[in-house]
Amino acid sequence: IKRPTTAAAWVEADRLHLLHPQHHPSEQQNPIIWSRGEGATLYDTEGRAYLDGLSGMWNVHLGHGRWELVEAASRQLSTLAFATAYAGATHEPAIRLAERLKKIAPAGIESFFFTTSGSEATDTSIRTARWFWRAQGKPAKTKIIAREWSYHGSTIGAASATGVDEFSEGFGPRLPGFLHIPSPYPYRFDGDGEAAADLLEAAILREGPETVAAFIAEPVQGGGGGVIVPPDGYFERIREICDSHDVLFIADEVITGFGRTGKWFALEHWGIAPDIVQFAKGITSGYVPLGGIGISARIKDVLDGAESDRRWWHGFTASAHPVACAVALETLRIIDEERLVERAAGQGGALLGRLREALGWHPHVGEVRGLGLLAGVELVADRRTRARFAPEFRIASKLRAELLARGLYTRIVNDTICLAPPLTTTDTDLSRIADIVIDAVETVC
């Protein structure tokens, strides 16, 4: 096979042979072809530079081109590239990573299981919650309650939990036993945090607590909702409700974990302990894939107490992949050493302040919101009524074009410009990101 030599030939080969995530040929007409990255900047094959406003896919926490991560991977590849953690075996990178995570995980989380993706982490959480109740003689507790505007992944379990219909509709019905309650979307929900949480209690009572295994929620909704930060009091009340009806609380920290919101995990903002926490993305800064879940001592005790033939029959070939564990350990070491969690809190506050000052008054900016270095600018047709733009206005594609033309790559979700740049972004680059967003919004509407 001849290697394409021109940009047009690469595009043609892409169009013919590559299926993309959320594939649609309209996005293959004129794709950006990435070639390299450095810090918070990505370069395409034409040599154009783009600030990486979303850290790749909300995951490149340390920015591009970190030699320490390359060396960690290379050391592990040449020492022990792969070994299984199945069947009476284990290895040092996995043990060290689990120990390290115990020190930073939300309160009450004791032990960890590793996957390769966030979707697998979601499926693992769901299966674990159901297994936990069955192992205790409550096999009817299988239902999973999730929220509208959530995104939990693309495997069939994770997509069933996801609260945006498009992700399921074309693929037949969601799996049975998944239901969704409204999101505590302060901009569009009439009521405070407690009122939004009480919708969970109403759903549990309607279904019957004896049928509900778990409630799953992202602390800040990202990929489905466009950076929705819950109101105060929400998660505190969620915890009470889960406790009083014996429902496990699964926190999906795939986007919010590892410093993104200015805490190691976002639930720390509200002092809440989950029963299961799931993670992926930033744990390896995206350099190699790794995800997983952490479970509470209560769940671990049940796992440890199971008869051998009734064990937790769950696992993947690549679970606790040694190279991914080694890169994760190095990522966490750097986040710690460079005090990136605190930095995200400070830089995030400055970014939000700047965007609010410049756009807070704008007739088509409904809300500027965020937590740590995770921000969203929601655009609306009418600020007074909060009405959305009509689809024909194609607000997202117009904005995307203006952002790209000014050298900023990011995603627009639910008419919201999402920003989650690397936690290592310089103040100059961050200020440039804000300038571009402000300028693009003022140009489009």
Ligand code: PLP
């Ligand atoms: N959960 C959340 C909150 C996510 O944002 C994502 C991906 O964006 C996932 C789960 C799925 O992760 P992955 O794409 O690694 O399967």
